[in-house]
Each structure stands twice: as C-alpha cells, then as structure tokens.
Amino acid sequence: MTDTKVLMPRRREVHPVPHDPDYKTSVPRSPSLPLLSMESTPSEETGPRFGHGLLGALDNNLISNFTQGKALAIGERIRVHGRVLDETGRAVPHTLVEIWQANAGGRYRHIKDSYFAPLDPNFGGCGRTITDENGYYEFMTIRPGAYPWPNRANDWRPMHIHFSIFGHAFGQRLISQMYFEGDPLINHCPIAATIKDRSQLDTLVAPLDLQSSRPMDYLAYKFDIVLRGHRQTMFENKMEGM
Amino acid sequence: MVQTLNTLIETPSQTSGPYVHIGCIPSFAGIEGIYPEDLGKSPIAHGAKGEIITISGSIFDGTGWTMRDAMFESWQADATGRFAGQEGADPQVSGFCRFAAGKDTGQFTLRTIKPGAVKMRGGSVMAPHISLWIVARGINIGLNTRIYFDDEDNSADPLLARIEQRQRVDTLIAKKVADGQYRFDVRLQGAGETVFLDL
Ligand SMILES: [Fe+3]
Numbered sequence: 001m002t003d004t005k006v007l008m009p010r011r012r013e014v015h016p017v018p019h020d021p022d023y024k025t026s027v028p029r030s031p032s033l034p035l036l037s038m039e040s041t042p043s044e045e046t047g048p049r050f051g052h053g054l055l056g057a058l059d060n061n062l063i064s065n066f067t068q069g070k071a072l073a074i075g076e077r078i079r080v081h082g083r084v085l086d087e088t089g090r091a092v093p094h095t096l097v098e099i100w101q102a103n104a105g106g107r108y109r110h111i112k113d114s115y116f117a118p119l120d121p122n123f124g125g126c127g128r129t130i131t132d133e134n135g136y137y138e139f140m141t142i143r144p145g146a147y148p149w150p151n152r153a154n155d156w157r158p159m160h161i162h163f164s165i166f167g168h169a170f171g172q173r174l175i176s177q178m179y180f181e182g183d184p185l186i187n188h189c190p191i192a193a194t195i196k197d198r199s200q201l202d203t204l205v206a207p208l209d210l211q212s213s214r215p216m217d218y219l220a221y222k223f224d225i226v227l228r229g230h231r232q233t234m235f236e237n238k239m240e241g242m
Numbered sequence: 243m244v245q246t247l248n249t250l251i252e253t254p255s256q257t258s259g260p261y262v263h264i265g266c267i268p269s270f271a272g273i274e275g276i277y278p279e280d281l282g283k284s285p286i287a288h289g290a291k292g293e294i295i296t297i298s299g300s301i302f303d304g305t306g307w308t309m310r311d312a313m314f315e316s317w318q319a320d321a322t323g324r325f326a327g328q329e330g331a332d333p334q335v336s337g338f339c340r341f342a343a344g345k346d347t348g349q350f351t352l353r354t355i356k357p358g359a360v361k362m363r364g365g366s367v368m369a370p371h372i373s374l375w376i377v378a379r380g381i382n383i384g385l386n387t388r389i390y391f392d393d394e395d396n397s398a399d400p401l402l403a404r405i406e407q408r409q410r411v412d413t414l415i416a417k418k419v420a421d422g423q424y425r426f427d428v429r430l431q432g433a434g435e436t437v438f439l440d441l
Contacts, residue, residue, distance in 0.1 A: 010440060015254050016382035025380030026257075028304035032431045035440035038404055041362050043373045043388075044441055046325040047317060048282070048338035056277065065276050087249050096281075100265025110261045110271045111345070112311070124273050126265045128281075162258065162265055170317040171441065173375055175384060177256040191257060194382045200254045226250045 004045035005230035007171045008087055009037075016194030023190045024151055044171030045230075050096045052130055059128050062101070062141035066124030073123035075104030075142030077218040080178070080206065083135040084165060087229030091135030097225075098128040098164040099139060106145030106157075115147055140218070146185055158185035158192065167227040178223045179205045255384065258377035262313050263342060270342050282340035285316065285354045290334035292321030292355035297389060297416055297424045300348045301376065304431030308348035312378035314341050316352055316389075318371070323358035356391070362400065369399040371414075376428065386439040389426050390415045401439075410437050 018030035058065040063073045080099075084092040102108050102125065105117035109125050123142070131137045141161070148156050160177045167173065179186050186192050186205065195201040203226075212220035263271040267280040286294075301309045316339045324331035326338075335355065343350050352372075360368045372389040390396050392415050405411050413436045416424035428436045 007441075011252060012383075012440070014251050016256065018382050020382070023257075023380070023382070026382055027380075028307075029309075029378065029380035029430050030382070031385070031435060031438050032304070033435050033437075035438050036401070036404060037440040038401060040441050041368060041401070042325065042360055043317070043319075043368070043371070044386075046327065048336060049327060050281070054281075059277070066273075068275065085250060087252060089248060089250055098265045098281075100261060108261045108264060109273055110264055112260050124264075124268070124276050126268050126273065126276060128265075128277075162256075162262070164258075164262075164265055170373055170375070171386075173315070173384060174253065174255060175258045175262070175377055176253055191259075194256075195254050200251070203251070203253060204256070226253045228252055229249070 004042050004169075005232065007040040007044060007169060008229045008231055010228060014197065014200050017196060020190070020194045022152070023194055026194065040171050045169050047166060047168055047170040047172065049094070049168070050130060050166070052094075054096075055128065055130060060137075060139045062099075062123070062125065062127045062139065065127060067122050071122045073103070073142050074120045077140070078143050079138060079140055079212065079214075079218050079220040080161065080223055081136070081138035081212060081220060082223040082225065084131050084137065084167075084225045084227065085135055086167070086227050088232070090229075091131075091133075092167055092227055093131055093133045093135055095131050095168060096128060096166045097131065097137050098126070099141075099161050100126045101141065101144040101161045102147055104142050104145050106147030117145065117147070143180070146183075151190060155190060156185050156188070158183045158189050163225065165225055165227060172227045174225075174227060176225070177204060180221060181205055181207045255382060257379060257382050258313065258384075260311050260379040262377055266313060267340055267342060280340065282315065282338050285318065285335065285337050285339040287334040287336070290320070290355050291332050292358075293422065294353070295356050295422045295424060296351055296353045297372075297426050298349060298351045299426040299428065300350070301343055301428040302430065306432070309378060310343055310345055310348045312343045312376055314350060314352075315339070315375045316341075316354070317373045317375075318354065318357040319360050321355055321358050323360045366400050367398070368401065369396045370394050371399075386441070387428070387436055388414050388439065391418070391424065392416065393418050405437060413437050
C-alpha cells in the first residue's frame with residue numbers, strides 16, 4: 001500500500017476559464033465536455049522529485065547562463081524571489097521551479113517568434129532552481145519586454161515571466177505567469193483576463209521589493225506561489241495505521 | 243462574524259503559451275548549452291524491468307487540425323505498480339517524461355515500459371495506465387488525462403468505471419498497432435473528445 005495523501009480538490013473557480021472568446025486560440029483548444037472528477041489517487045499523489053545535483057551553478061541566473069558567464073544579457077537587472085507554499089500555508093521545500101521569458105526587447109529565442117525586435121546574443125531565456133528547505137527560491141534575470149501578438153487587432157502582452165512548478169505530487173503541477181507591479185498593459189491583456197476574479201489575477205502581479213534589491217546593482221520583485229495542498233486529518237492518519 | 247480560515251488559495255494557472263519549450267525542453271527550441279540535457283528526456287534508464295513500449299499519436303484541436311506546439315508530461319508506475327521513491331520501486335524507472343508534438347508533423351512519441359496495476363487506498367486496483375498532462379498555447383490550465391491499454395483488463399478500473407457515456411471510455415485507451423507499439427490520439431473538442439480529468 002502507499003503512504004500518499006489525498007490532494008485537496010482543485011478550486012476551478014480561482015483559475016482562468018478554459019474557453020474565452022477574447023483569447024481566440026482558447027476557443028478551439030478548450031474541452032467542451034465536463035471534466036471527470038474523482039478523489040485523487042496514488043497516480044496524482046506521487047510525482048517526480050529532482051535533486052539539487054541536477055542544477056548547474058548558473059541555472060538560476062538568466063543574465064549569464066546562456067554565455068556561461070562570458071558576457072551579460074542586455075536589460076534592466078532584476079532579482080525575482082519568493083516562496084512556494086501549499087494551500088495549508090506550509091512551505092514546499094526541494095521542488096523544481098523553471099522559468100522562461102522574452103529578452104529586454106520582447107523577443108523570444110524560439111523558431112516560432114517572428115517579432116522584429118532583435119535577439120540578444122547573450123540571452124537564452126530560461127532558468128531553473130530548486131526551493132530550499134523553507135520553500136524559498138530566487139532568480140537573477142533582466143526585465144522582459146512587452147511584445148505584440150496575433151489575437152485581436154492590437155494586442156500586447158504585459159511584461160511577464162512564465163513559471164513552471166512541480167510540487168511533490170503530479171496533481172500539483174502548475175504553469176503560470178508572473179506580471180510586474182504597475183504595468184498598464186495588464187489591464188488590457190486578454191490572457192491575463194482569462195482569470196475572471198480580479199483578486200486572483202492580482203496574485204500573479206509581483207510587487208516591487210525595494211528592501212530586497214541591491215543598491216547600484218538590481219531591483220527585486222517578490223513572487224510567492226501557492227500549490228494545491230493535501231488534506232490532513234487525525235482521523236485519516238489513525239485509519240491508515242489500522 | 244466567523245473565524246478566519248487559514249487556508250491559502252492556489253495560484254491561478256496561465257497558458258504556457260507557444261514558447262513553453264524554451265523553459266521546459268530548451269533543446270527543442272534550439273537552445274543548447276545552458277543545461278547538459280533536457281529534463282525528463284526518458285522515463286526509464288538502461289535495465290528498467292518490464293516490456294519496453296512506444297506510444298505515438300497526435301493532438302487535434304476542435305477544428306480537427308493537428309496541433310504542432312503542445313507539450314506533454316507523463317507520469318507512471320514501474321512494471322510492478324510502484325512509483326519512483328516508493329519502497330521496492332525499480333530504481334531504473336523515474337516514471338517521468340517530457341515530450342512535444344513535432345514542429346512539422348504534430349506527431350509525438352513516448353518510449354517507456356508498460357506500467358503495472360496500481361493499488362489504491364481501500365484495496366481497489368487501477369488498471370495499468372500512464373498519467374498525461376498537456377499544455378499549449380490556448381490551453382489556460384493544463385489538461386490531465388490517462389493512457390490505458392487495449393490489451394489489458396480495464397473492466398474493473400475505478401476511474402474508467404466513472405465515465406457515464408461508455409463510448410467515451412475508448413478515448414483513454416491506447417490501441418496496439420504492433421508488438422510493443424501503441425497509438426493514442428488526443429482530441430480537445432468535438433467528435434471523440436478525450437475525457438479530461440479533475441482529480
Ligand atoms: Fe510569453
């Protein structure tokens with residue numbers, strides 16, 4: 001038998017709507033039939049674990065990891081840091097956090113990106129790290145530029161960093177985006193607007209964290225992430241021991 | 243007034259967008275040299291116990307178009323039904339794989355070992371299956387589904403049993419096309435829409 005714990009049901013209402021006509025690609029790519037619900041099983045309650053041995057010294061430094069330290073990326077230097085927690089408020093330690101982003105001009109290093117902003121020869125655009133025992137993580141990077149994208153006639157993505165988080169269970173798997181405090185494009189973005197509860201969208205907006213910045217070097221932004229929790233009851237713990 | 247609940251709210255999902263490969267499988271995006279290799283290249287290492295199989299397929303949007311930008315993650319038990327990290331699990335089976343729909347063909351392939359049946363709390367048993375998580379541009383929250391096998395006994399599987407419209411069960415079952423080879427297609431909408439899961 002397994003020693004895994006039941007996941008709290010996902011609160012779908014706090015997430016974006018799958019089908020949103022203002023985000024055109026979601027129209028043919030959202031299931032039209034209801035999802036099949038059931039209590040989590042060991043297949044969702046277990047998940048891959050990644051050790052700190054996976055990481056290279058520059059993996060969480062997007063300013064220098066593409067050139068392996070030989071040259072620095074162009075752009076405004078920032079530190080992005082925060083904690084990964086679960087719904088019970090407990091830290092999620094030793095979990096993999098991956099990010100990817102556009103360069104300072106709003107261009108991705110990807111075959112599908114045809115925006116004419118130039119590639120930065122010193123910027124790859126991906127990074128990863130593993131949270132410490134308190135769920136804490138940090139990245140050094142440059143502030144990504146806003147960029148236009150084909151949707152409605154004149155849509156622009158606000159500055160954002162894509163985040164991928166594992167947690168400790170496959171059912172906790174999450175991909176999201178971090179936005180920046182004060183960016184006026186957030187209020188015009190159809191992708192941000194797929195989240196219908198404004199207070200939930202606000203949880204994706206990282207505040208400027210001047211106290212964590214380093215004078216004459218970088219600004220800091222704080223971004224905490226909450227994953228699904230496990231249901232814990234004394235009753236169930238006793239039952240499992242019987 | 244009442245007491246305040248201490249629970250937090252899960253961070254909302256956002257679409258992975260079209261450039262998910264940069265962050266998750268950078269070599270697919272042509273980015274080399276940051277990591278020694280992409281994460282989750284294979285769910286099995288040399289010497290993994292069990293039958294080696296490949297599962298190939300495509301993913302279709304609601305218009306029937308083959309999507310070329312989806313990324314998949316799979317998670318599975320070893321040949322005896324144990325997950326990595328559990329007591330007695332095969333150390334050569336990580337169980338985790340990342341793979342993408344081909345840029346030009348839209349075809350994906352997962353090479354792994356056939357998983358064993360998995361015991362649940364309370365003693366019931368799930369038929370051999372692989373959990374699948376799908377992200378892409380236009381998918382606002384990652385889609386969960388499962389791959390079962392048409393040459394296994396799926397009749398007592400507790401998840402499949404919950405599907406009311408019995409013809410939809412078929413959307414979760416990979417078809418054997420040759421020895422060790424299976425076909426599994428994903429349809430996001432329309433006729434034959436895959437059963438997606440909330441668990
Ligand atoms: Fe983006």
